[in-house]
Amino acid sequence: MRFKHVAEGLEWAGLLGLMLMLLFTLIDVIGSTVFNKPLRGATELVGYTQIIAIGSAVAVAFYANRHIAIDFLVMHLPKSAKNVVNKFVAIVCLAFFIILCWQSFIYGLSLQKSGEMSSTAYLPLYPFAYFIAIAAVVASLYFVDRLLPAKSREGSAEHESS
Numbered sequence: 001m002r003f004k005h006v007a008e009g010l011e012w013a014g015l016l017g018l019m020l021m022l023l024f025t026l027i028d029v030i031g032s033t034v035f036n037k038p039l040r041g042a043t044e045l046v047g048y049t050q051i052i053a054i055g056s057a058v059a060v061a062f063y064a065n066r067h068i069a070i071d072f073l074v075m076h077l078p079k080s081a082k083n084v085v086n087k088f089v090a091i092v093c094l095a096f097f098i099i100l101c102w103q104s105f106i107y108g109l110s111l112q113k114s115g116e117m118s119s120t121a122y123l124p125l126y127p128f129a130y131f132i133a134i135a136a137v138v139a140s141l142y143f144v145d146r147l148l149p150a151k152s153r154e155g156s157a158e159h160e161s162s
Contacts, residue, residue, distance in 0.1 A: 002148075003141035007059040010138050013131075014056025020049040041121025048118070051128045055135035062142040087147060094143035101136035104129050 024045045032038035039045070061067050074085050108129030116125050 002145050003138070004063045006138050006141060007063045010056045010135065011060045014053045014060065017049040017052030017056065021046050021053065024049065041118065041123075044118045044121045044123070048121075048123065048128055052131060055132050058135060059138040059142060062139060090143045090146040094140055094147065097136045097140040097143065101133045101140065104133035104136060108133060 024039060024042050028039040028042035074082055077085065108126045111124070111126035111129055117123060118125060
């Protein structure tokens, strides 16, 4: 797959998000139980790092074939009909992720212009909207790859293995 390395790069951001969630939770629990001083904005911090972890995981899940595929009806169709259904689904999913990217970017711009910050951690919110837009682009690349001819996909797989 041509764009798999892009998703794998994004996977590192997701792993960082998971590690930060663990760190924020650990600091909050130890701070509140041992020192009676919880981490200010811990719930917000964990929520924002979840955006990073989940946004990264979406594209990686597609390339690892860990996404849900409901094909109990499609599996009984002839190969040519399966290909048509798969292409249609890829087009719909590509459209969804393009719209998600577009709207997340617009939302990020509006958050950036307004200077909106989180209520307790005082973090700017726009980077997280932009991150969702970036993750949607990477997920879109998966569906672009699905729509390209199979021969060119096989050729790129041979190129990646060498």
